[in-house]
Amino acid sequence: MSFESLGLIEPLLRAVQETGYTSPTPIQAQAIPAVLTGGDLLAGAQTGTGKTAGFTLPLLHKMAAKPQQAGQKRVIRALILTPTRELAAQVEENVRIYGKYLPIKSMVMFGGVGMNPQVDALRRGVDILVATPGRLLDHHQQGNLDLSHVEYFVLDEADRMLDMGFIHDIRRVLAILPQKKQSLLFSATFSDEIKALAERLLNSPKVIEVARRNATADTIAQKVHPVDRDRKKELLAHLIKENNWHQVLVFTRMKHGANRLAEFLEKQDITAMAIHGNKSQGARTRALSEFKSGQLQVLVATDIAARGIDIDQLPHVVNYELPNVAEDYVHRIGRTGRAGAEGEALSLVCIDEEGFLADIEKLIKRPIPRETVPGFEPDPHARPEPIQLGRRVLHGAPGSRGGQRAPSTQGAANDRRPADRNAAGRRPGAGAPNGARHADGRRQDKGGNTSSGPRAGGKPRHPASGNR
Template identity: 85%
Template structure:
């Protein structure tokens, strides 16, 4: 199947060809006709499957097919809601790339940057708005945003939205946009919470699920390196230098752990930067740009901050610390081995994390190969210790119970999930909104990102 067979307008096909694509991915092949048909859609697709083009292409087609009258003021007709700044920026970039030959305007809106440039862009009029929930609601509260003309509404990465505590914000947005609209919900998993949300948002939706829930790509080589907890930094350094790795995405559980690891790696002569919610937007954008270009050897990230990182041909993903939510392991390693390319996912596992490892292997329904690295043999007499996650205590050892002692589990995710408390990333008020959207100003400016782009030719 080629893109030409999907019924997309010629300007879109031209942009797709210039971007180097000829054959749609499975999610694109199914979602594009479904969206063009006009009904609501519930789509199960993980990051890296091409889902963004699966909804941006048909939406651009429909917007261009029914343009506003000449001289009429532009209104927001398509609203795309994403959980994080990085994902919002990447989705809006896709809108610009695919819509380059269409007379449409788009803009991206998120917190951590000033509101005035966003207000100016809104006043000039836009067709497509990509936004994070918090800043969108800030604009609505201040009367600088009109969503009464929205015809198409997309909720992207809905599972992560719920993880980050955005359910109340989503409900507020749904109360603002028109009841009559075409709605699309994309999620990596179909939990009970997602199905409940879909029941409220979608009207008799078509259901598409292209990737089996919690499946890991066959092109990803997975490996466990058992190691003592106090030898992880040295082992990571050894692997990077001995294997001559040049583009490595490393995951940690906590922001401060990411910062400490970066400091250590830099002392070993390895270029590294951290990306998490406490970093300004300009710092996060710079780190991503340098990592994508290959100027930065190692990018250390927390789970939520890394959501939306989309890098072609990423060869190595390292779990410096295993996630306490098994599904996050699938999301993490899914950033390598994309589009048929081979990738490597390595986890450095100490005795404290054996319970988390057991949960992961149960989830993916396969054991992960273990390989001890010479010189880093773990102490066979070492005893597991509780893991501190903010103010919660996690027990990753077998039989220790993996729920948090002061936070509870994620709804529907079993014990040990991220609770939506102000202490672990889904805060309200002045802290970062789940590492994705900071209320109010501050932080670094992303340059021209908030400004609408006019692609009238």
């Protein structure tokens, strides 16, 4: 099958051809015709299957078929909602790449940066708006944007939206949008919560699911290296040097753990940087850029920060620490083995995490092969210890319900705060005690000091990876 056979207009086909892709992925082959017919869509596809092009291409096609009249002020006709800033930047980059030969204007909007440039862009007019929920609602509350003309609404990575506690913001956005519109919901998993959200949002949707529920890609070779908790750092450095790895994405559970690991690797003459919610926009953008270009050997990331990472043929993903939520394992290792390329996902597992591992194997419905690295054999007499996550303690040992979800009220301890909110869990501009706020979302305390909330990060993906 070719993109031409899907019925897309010539300017879109030309733009797609320039990215180097000639054949649509399975989700694109099914989603594009479904969106073109005009009905609502519920689509399930694991990370790296090309779902972004699955909705951006048909939306651009439909909007080009009904252009606005010359001289008319541009109004927002399509709204794409994403959970994180990095993903928002990538999706909007896709829109610009594929719409480069169309008279359609797009913009991206997220928190942690000044609102004034976004207000200026809205005043100039925009056809497609890609946004995170919190900042979108801030602008709406201040009367900066009009969503009454929205014809197309996309909820991307809906499962991650719910994981991050955005359900109330999503409901508020839905209340603002017109009743009559075409709605598309994309999710890596179809949980009961997703089905409930789809029932509220979608009208007799077509359902597409191109991969097994909660499945990992067959192109990813998975392996577990058992190791004592206090020897993980050494083992990771050994694997990188011994195998001469040049591009490795490493996951930790918490931000301070990412920082410590990156510092250790640097001392071992391995170039490494950490990326997480506390890093400034400049630091995050620089780390992603250097990692994608190959200047940086290791990028150490928390789950939320890594949502913006999409790299062609990323060869290695390492779970330095297993996630306490099993579904996050699928998202993590989905950063490799994309679009048919082979990848390797290694997990360094200590005795404390055996419960987490059991939950993951139950979720993906298969055991992960174990291989002990010579010289790093774990102590057979070691006893499991509780795992500290901020103020919470999790027990990852067998039979201890290690993969239990964290209460949402304490999500910040695990870097699960909605990405466009500040450290107190409030959106920039929202009412808060003990301090005023600047227009750009920074907070000023009683002493006159200012501090920034989380900033936007993540360099949009290279055009060649636009439909992955």
